[in-house]
Amino acid sequence: MFAAAAVALGFLLLPIVAIFARVSPGSLVSQLSRPVVTDALVISLKTSAIAQALVLLLGTPAAYLLATRRFRGRSVLVVLVELPLVLPPAVAGIGLIATFGRFGLLGGTLNSLGIEIGLTQTAVVLAVAYVSSPLYVRQAIAAFEAVDPNLVAASRTLGAGRVRTFFRVVLPLARRGLAAGEALSFARGLGEFGATIMFAGSLEGVTQTLPVAIYQQFNTDFTTALAMSALLVIVSGALLVALRLTLQWQPSRPTSRFLFAPSR
Amino acid sequence: MRALAATFAVAVAVAFAGNAQATKAPRLTVFAAASLTNVFPQIDPHERYSFGGSNMLTAQIEQGLPADVFASANTGLPWQLHRKGLVTRPVVFTSNRLVVVIAHGNPLHLAGVPTLEKPGLRIVMAAAGVPVGDYTRKVLARMGLSDLVDKAVSQETDVREVLSKVVLGEADAGFVYATDAKTVAGKVSLLGIPESAQPQVLYAAAAVKSSRHLQAAKAWVKQLLSKRAQKKLRAAGFLRIPR
Numbered sequence: 001m002f003a004a005a006a007v008a009l010g011f012l013l014l015p016i017v018a019i020f021a022r023v024s025p026g027s028l029v030s031q032l033s034r035p036v037v038t039d040a041l042v043i044s045l046k047t048s049a050i051a052q053a054l055v056l057l058l059g060t061p062a063a064y065l066l067a068t069r070r071f072r073g074r075s076v077l078v079v080l081v082e083l084p085l086v087l088p089p090a091v092a093g094i095g096l097i098a099t100f101g102r103f104g105l106l107g108g109t110l111n112s113l114g115i116e117i118g119l120t121q122t123a124v125v126l127a128v129a130y131v132s133s134p135l136y137v138r139q140a141i142a143a144f145e146a147v148d149p150n151l152v153a154a155s156r157t158l159g160a161g162r163v164r165t166f167f168r169v170v171l172p173l174a175r176r177g178l179a180a181g182e183a184l185s186f187a188r189g190l191g192e193f194g195a196t197i198m199f200a201g202s203l204e205g206v207t208q209t210l211p212v213a214i215y216q217q218f219n220t221d222f223t224t225a226l227a228m229s230a231l232l233v234i235v236s237g238a239l240l241v242a243l244r245l246t247l248q249w250q251p252s253r254p255t256s257r258f259l260f261a262p263s264r
Numbered sequence: 265m266r267a268l269a270a271t272f273a274v275a276v277a278v279a280f281a282g283n284a285q286a287t288k289a290p291r292l293t294v295f296a297a298a299s300l301t302n303v304f305p306q307i308d309p310h311e312r313y314s315f316g317g318s319n320m321l322t323a324q325i326e327q328g329l330p331a332d333v334f335a336s337a338n339t340g341l342p343w344q345l346h347r348k349g350l351v352t353r354p355v356v357f358t359s360n361r362l363v364v365v366i367a368h369g370n371p372l373h374l375a376g377v378p379t380l381e382k383p384g385l386r387i388v389m390a391a392a393g394v395p396v397g398d399y400t401r402k403v404l405a406r407m408g409l410s411d412l413v414d415k416a417v418s419q420e421t422d423v424r425e426v427l428s429k430v431v432l433g434e435a436d437a438g439f440v441y442a443t444d445a446k447t448v449a450g451k452v453s454l455l456g457i458p459e460s461a462q463p464q465v466l467y468a469a470a471a472v473k474s475s476r477h478l479q480a481a482k483a484w485v486k487q488l489l490s491k492r493a494q495k496k497l498r499a500a501g502f503l504r505i506p507r
Contacts, residue, residue, distance in 0.1 A: 118434035201418025
């Protein structure tokens, strides 16, 4: 039993330990200041930020509707929303090309509007949003479902409109679940590789994200690939800690007093 | 727990039995340049192949991935491994030339490589370090078109990725080997590259010294020069080794 546990833990941790064992802090710093690394970091953060903004902006209302409305086919829709989550990234890449590519479903329409998506930064954003949004939407649906409908009803009876109720009652109550979902979505998006390299290609300073740069550097310079891997481990680890903290964080008492204060 | 262990033991036994069967005639693991993807299984369907950019395969061999044979789209990478004592002396076994693939039927009315300077064209090529990427840079330098390197919308990691970006219509033009273009004949059109700008594209193979089947691996490298293998290579569009 203990042996099995030790093997399992060792298996999970050794590759991460090995990355840091092979890259000294000194070389880490010098490697990380190379333009190929800084470019990739900037592209990764920029595309992730835009993608996550879209996920929050469009995913939140979608999740709220799916959580609160009852209609035919709702459960099917909820399952379909989760589908991209279990799809292999290569399939996501093919799907995106088949949709937004030049010969794709929307390709002709986009082309006549003068919009080309494949091999551009927009393609990176779409790939990241596609693979990461289900993590957020799924968690957001659960968070909204957990909001006591009596509180919503009370808010409405006390005279608050739908929009006001959503922003003053529902969102604050669901925020922990939303934050956790967003942290997971962000982490998944940051690591996105397969769909990106297929749909967006790889061009330093334009479409080359950190994971794509690691793959390309692995072909030419293993030391730099190691350093970038270490960087991603650190960033992902930080995200995980942030996620843990969000989940443990209890909304403080005064907040609830504020929540139930009569609206003026 | 015990049931799990038993299942595991059976799975391991089955896996080893499978292996034992294969050792009768050792099944070699051949790391080969992406441009050899179609032709190698035609020469010998029996082996296990891993195709990719020759530079990625080199990195994998350097990191100790278990290959028996390495076949590269240049001579530099296998020689680099040879000098490090990782592979046997490389043997040149075939040759190739470069072409530009463009959309089928040439809807953009391109006439020759210099017309790729036309603004707004989406050009893809392989990254520097990938053999075909280095050859592409050589061609462009000889034609005085080196600025096209910075105009490329993607720097791919192997030649087949360049090819598929054009076949899928995501890019307007891509630099590939003539043999790659031949695998998608009818789906793309070609722009020829003048003879004077063609680089010398030589393929070299070597046995990996850490191979458990070193003798078989050496024999496999040698058979690439056999009449039968050379005939298959020629049928796929590869060229005779220049003397």
